[in-house]
Amino acid sequence: MADEVRVRFAPSPTGNLHVGGARTALFNWLYARKVGGKFILRVEDTDQGRSTLDSVLGILKGMQWLGLDWDEGPEVPGDYGPYFQSERLDHYRGYADQLMEKQLVYPCFCTPEEIARIKDEQVAAGNDPNYDGRCGCLSQDQVSKMLGSGMDYTIRFRTPDTGETILYDQIRGKVVFRNDLLEDFVIRKSDGMPTYNFAVVVDDALMNITHVIRGDDHISNTPRHILLYQALGFKLPKFFHLPMILGSDKLRLSKRHGAVSVHEFDKMGILPDAMLNYLALLGWSLDGKTEFFTRKQLIKAFSLKRVGSNPAVFDPAKLNWLNASHFMKLSVHDKVEGVYDIMYAEGMDVPDLDEDLAHQMGKIIKLYGKRIKNFPEGAWTLKPFFETYPEYLTAAVTEHLTDEPAARLQVIADRIETMEVFCAEEVEDVVREQAQEEGVEAATIIHALRVALLGCSVSPDVFKLCELMGRELVLIRIRGRQWSSDGHGLKTEI
């Protein structure tokens, strides 16, 4: 099992699971599932000020919604736990001590203010604003004395002054960093917590992570990580730096661009599989042609070799299109359930979902076909079928339900009432006959009828609609109200 692939997603709980994080998680998960490795979820909560339990819960929920199951992590015990960094302090302390013994790190007593001043001075002198490593030159005596006095201190890593650190990134290739440009960086904060740069390295090594797949915002931190791996005598994992996901203005994706956290997409009616599919297309492609993937197909097709290196703009329109493709593949049964859930959640007036209702809803959904592209749309589409009167759109009434056609509908209603068999074909016959008798286009009656029935001017075949609504409801809608011809919708209620 020495060669087992182990990858991880390591979010910091400072907010909900967001598109960028979800994509990173997805690529790790896909790779693990593809090669039969392990996918680990680790919570990086070393920032005591910003980490919250709510965020942890939100992230777990987001992962679960997407169906990105982890093999080790919160709620899933494993051999490498705990999986919260705040519970792994002993490890960091142990390795920090080890480095201290080897003189590879040193305590730094400078306050943040002093550091800022040092850097300002350096800038003023025309140098790079790097910490000058002065505490690294303190004598043993001085150090013990200051330590004894109970002063706050951080621990800094002594970076080499010469040479280069080379990252062989599996996506970008060779990236060279000059060591003299790296300042002695902090590995432990004065509150005793490790910094990110230290904790990732210790944890990735201890958890036997073989492939580090993360956002490319970490690429500049990687030389620090490599130096730490070397200092600690750990074996280097393979690094993959994924391109960023940007907003429409090519700026880092944020709330300004609309929905960014996965639960918002859930609320919009995006299906988890569609979200996964779309996210996969951001930075990865199979052949540039295939765009639709089920979860299974994605696992099968995915390859880190086909991950690109240029940032991608998040396009909600394409997400919606892809979502509709996934939605269309759903069974009627699934659509009914999803639509019902939303109707219920939205407080629409629906009876309990029994077999009859499911059957009825299924028929409507089938009739609407591709017009319904997601659950919320379905809910709003079905709503009028469960009310006495729909909401009448003024524009629709004004256009199609003026006095004349409205009057014609009353005649139609009378004929509908007396017809022997109430069905689509019969209603259509009646409407067409009526149109012919009055010498008008059937379309004008059809349009009027549609608006009378639904309140809007868009729907599938009206006659089939009638059949689904049932004679009683159709009559109520035609006769129950009068419409104002001045364009202001309803005039009176009878």
Next chain:
RNA sequence: GCCGCAGUAGAGGAAUUGGCUAACUCACCACUCUUUCAAAGUGGAGAUUGCGGGUUCAAACCCCGCCUGCGGUACCA
């Protein structure tokens, strides 16, 4: 400022990695059919591959310079 990454139609993104007219998808436009709408049919437009040089018979691809965006330069991750 310094260091790093990236730049192919509006967006995603292909191009056997030096070789045909730079694919394909979304978005957009037009026309058609219809009972309105539609992811229904048909067609269309949109790219000096960021810019400028160079190497070559041949450059999206290699070399040099520049520009732009982003990231790092934190006791954030």
